[in-house]
Amino acid sequence: xxxxxxxxxxxxxxxxxxxxxxxxxxxxxEVYIAAHPEAARELAQxxxxxxxxxxxxxxxxxxxxxxxxxxxxxxxxxxxxxSWKQRWWMPAGLVTAGLAAVFVFMLVTERGTLTAYFxxxxxxxxxxxxxxxxxxxxxxxxxxxxxxxxxQFALFGNLALDSTNTLQxxxxxxxxxxxxxxxxxxxKKFTLxxxxxxxxxxxxxxxxxxxxxxxxxxxxxxxxLVGERDEIAIHADIAQLNRMMVSxxxxxxxxxxxxxxxxxxxxxxxxxxxxxxxxxxxxxxKIFKRIAALPRSNRYVVITDDSVGFADMPSDxxxxxxxxxxxxxxxxxxxxxxxxxxxxxxERRMHxxxxxxxxxxxxxxxxxNQVLTIQFEENGMPSFGGFTEELAxxxxxxxxxxxxxxxxxxxxxxxxxxxxxxxxDLDAVIGNQEERxxxxxxxxxxxxxxxxxxxxxQRKSNIEL
Amino acid sequence: MNSPAIFQISEETIPxxxxxxxxxxxxxxxxxRSTYRVLVDRHRxxxxxxxxxxxxxxxxxxxxxxxxxxxxxxxxPNFRFESSFYTWLYRITVNKARDEMRxxxxxxFFSLDLMTEQKEHHPELQTPAPTDMGVADMxxxxxxxxxxxxxxxxxxxxxxxxxxxxxxxxxxxEVGTVKSRLSRARAMLRxxxxxMMEAE
Numbered sequence: 001x002x003x004x005x006x007x008x009x010x011x012x013x014x015x016x017x018x019x020x021x022x023x024x025x026x027x028x029x030e031v032y033i034a035a036h037p038e039a040a041r042e043l044a045q046x047x048x049x050x051x052x053x054x055x056x057x058x059x060x061x062x063x064x065x066x067x068x069x070x071x072x073x074x075x076x077x078x079x080x081x082x083s084w085k086q087r088w089w090m091p092a093g094l095v096t097a098g099l100a101a102v103f104v105f106m107l108v109t110e111r112g113t114l115t116a117y118f119x120x121x122x123x124x125x126x127x128x129x130x131x132x133x134x135x136x137x138x139x140x141x142x143x144x145x146x147x148x149x150x151x152q153f154a155l156f157g158n159l160a161l162d163s164t165n166t167l168q169x170x171x172x173x174x175x176x177x178x179x180x181x182x183x184x185x186x187x188k189k190f191t192l193x194x195x196x197x198x199x200x201x202x203x204x205x206x207x208x209x210x211x212x213x214x215x216x217x218x219x220x221x222x223x224x225l226v227g228e229r230d231e232i233a234i235h236a237d238i239a240q241l242n243r244m245m246v247s248x249x250x251x252x253x254x255x256x257x258x259x260x261x262x263x264x265x266x267x268x269x270x271x272x273x274x275x276x277x278x279x280x281x282x283x284x285x286k287i288f289k290r291i292a293a294l295p296r297s298n299r300y301v302v303i304t305d306d307s308v309g310f311a312d313m314p315s316d317x318x319x320x321x322x323x324x325x326x327x328x329x330x331x332x333x334x335x336x337x338x339x340x341x342x343x344x345x346x347e348r349r350m351h352x353x354x355x356x357x358x359x360x361x362x363x364x365x366x367x368x369n370q371v372l373t374i375q376f377e378e379n380g381m382p383s384f385g386g387f388t389e390e391l392a393x394x395x396x397x398x399x400x401x402x403x404x405x406x407x408x409x410x411x412x413x414x415x416x417x418x419x420x421x422x423x424x425d426l427d428a429v430i431g432n433q434e435e436r437x438x439x440x441x442x443x444x445x446x447x448x449x450x451x452x453x454x455x456x457x458q459r460k461s462n463i464e465l
Numbered sequence: 466m467n468s469p470a471i472f473q474i475s476e477e478t479i480p481x482x483x484x485x486x487x488x489x490x491x492x493x494x495x496x497x498r499s500t501y502r503v504l505v506d507r508h509r510x511x512x513x514x515x516x517x518x519x520x521x522x523x524x525x526x527x528x529x530x531x532x533x534x535x536x537x538x539x540x541x542p543n544f545r546f547e548s549s550f551y552t553w554l555y556r557i558t559v560n561k562a563r564d565e566m567r568x569x570x571x572x573x574f575f576s577l578d579l580m581t582e583q584k585e586h587h588p589e590l591q592t593p594a595p596t597d598m599g600v601a602d603m604x605x606x607x608x609x610x611x612x613x614x615x616x617x618x619x620x621x622x623x624x625x626x627x628x629x630x631x632x633x634x635x636x637x638x639e640v641g642t643v644k645s646r647l648s649r650a651r652a653m654l655r656x657x658x659x660x661m662m663e664a665e
Contacts (some may be wrong), residue, residue, distance in 0.1 A: 010648055010651070010652050011644070011645070011648040014644070014647055014648035015648075018622065018629070018647075020629065020644075042655070045655050045658070045659065046651055046655065049604055049651065049654050049658060050623050050657065051600065051625035052601045052603065052604030053604055053605075053608070053624050054623060054624070055599075055607075056518060056601055056602040056604070056605055056624050057517075058510075058514050058517070058600065059513050059514055059523060061510065061524050062527055064507055064511070065505070065509055065513075065527065065530070065531070066502055066509075066528070067530045068531060069505060069534055070502070072531055072535060073535055073538055074536060076539075084616065140488070177519040205659065263489065309644075312581045333660065342574075379595050463609070
């Protein structure tokens with residue numbers, strides 16, 4: 001075969017490695033390559049380059065791509081449809097901007113009063129606590145939580161207690177709500193900036209959502225308490241807290257943002273979805289008033305290693321929460337103890353049904369599969385109502401039957417039999433704690449009186465001198 | 466007498482994910498905008514990887530890929546099925562990339578002197594020795610040195626695996642042009658890489 005020009009060889013080799021030569025051309029070229037080592041070398045190098053290109057690094061998948069894209073498309077479309085309005089309604093736009101500024105001002109001032117309730121520090125309780133009189137008697141399990149965890153809780157109803165245990169709340173069958181404690185990892189999908197970007201929130205809406213999350217944070221922090229003897233007390237309201245938060249966030253949004261919010265919830269298989277509503281966003285003032293007026297309850301579900309029931313905790317719990325950070329170092333060993341207790345419960349795989357405390361608030365507890373499930377009827381809890389509830393509706397999905405078998409009658413020696421004989425001892429714990437608080441208050445008062453007397457005497461002696 | 470049950474697969478029973486691009490686009494053009502998500506999910510990785518292969522800059526990937534899909538969303542009602550959806554997407558991507566490269570070219574013109582000066586004084590900015598790099602890295606660096614009209618066919622052929630016809634469609638040129646540009650691009654890559662490959 002006669003020698004070909006370098007250009008033709010290169011072109012043919014390029015087509016050859018892509019399989020673009022017909023059979024006859026390919027055979028001819030193979031003969032040429034066999035007779036020309038430089039062509040063979042060129043072919044080897046081209047193959048190596050092609051191999052290198054095929055192994056080029058790929059960008060990692062971005063699961064946020066669609067959410068961000070759809071927000072940008074929505075934004076582009078709403079901008080296009082609004083552009084003519086903006087030209088004709090410029091004066092109205094200025095008035096709206098002025099009103100928005102007033103709202104932001106109100107928001108800042110109102111937020112202070114709203115959060116003040118949760119940050120209230122009572123001098124007396126602080127002293128009682130620092131004196132060590134009630135330290136360890138009862139403490140919050142979730143005292144350290146950031147707003148992003150609260151957001152995950154609002155959207156998905158779950159919260160990591162540690163690396164292996166979670167708290168999960170959900171709407172149960174019928175009118176019931178469920179709280180589950182046990183093995184599992186909480187989903188974490190959204191940072192706050194991602195969430196705000198996905199719904200296209202304005203600065204003023206950031207403030208409102210922040211306040212709602214702060215409210216949720218305060219509620220969550222006092223929602224799970226651990227007693228001196230590893231009793232767990234779970235605030236009954238927490239079961240519907242995420243619904244309230246989703247509903248209230250939805251109320252603070254404009255209809256188009258509500259649709260985005262709805263999409264985020266639907267796409268992430270969230271337990272609640274936003275009901276279709278064309279109402280304009282509720283003003284911050286209205287939202288804060290509504291939150292401030294929500295019914296307050298001190299009703300807790302209390303679980304010990306051998307019993308379960310509702311109990312109303314003393315109102316001092318709110319005040320104690322102001323000092324939660326002081327007990328943070330103690331949380332880890334408490335959590336381990338609670339974990340052990342739950343394991344004991346679940347290992348025994350007890351299926352129990354409790355109606356010990358009130359027929360009006362039936363309560364069921366299932367143990368099994370390393371998860372403790374507490375289910376209670378809606379009539380056992382105060383209803384939030386209005387836009388703090390109605391905008392969030394349980395997601396329609398096939399009802400998943402619990403793996404636990406139906407409750408069987410108790411057998412001799414069964415946990416339920418024991419339980420009926422041995423009532424919850426938590427009243428004693430709480431009563432004891434109340435006594436200790438009272439005692440500490442009395443002591444404090446005495447100290448203050450003594451101090452006052454000493455001061456008086458000091459003043460008197462100064463005058464005499 | 467009851468007739469036996471007959472299982473029929475109608476168009477409605479096929480999930481969106483199983484429908485062809487053409488079927489989804491037809492539904493989109495008929496007003497069902499929800500089909501767009503399926504199209505995006507199906508092709509987003511291609512678009513993102515082409516952008517990455519062109520710029521080798523992860524910061525720009527998502528922003529540009531989203532621009533491509535926004536442009537496609539706006540133009541999809543007028544899509545006339547003259548090419549496949551993905552080659553059409555490649556065409557949009559290539560045009561967006563060309564715009565960006567033009568912008569960057571201006572910036573590079575002003576910063577070139579500075580870079581040369583820095584390299585003289587800072588040895589760490591020198592091109593790494595071949596022994597420090599894998600073949601894929603060496604080839605990727607060499608690819609960056611090619612002019613855009615030679616670089617794009619190589620990316621579409623050897624990284625994305627498009628056929629010559631598809632590349633011609635995406636680049637809006639003749640198949641013969643694709644053949645010659647690919648051949649020249651590969652020759653250029655060989656020239657750049659031969660010293661490195663021989664050193665290995």
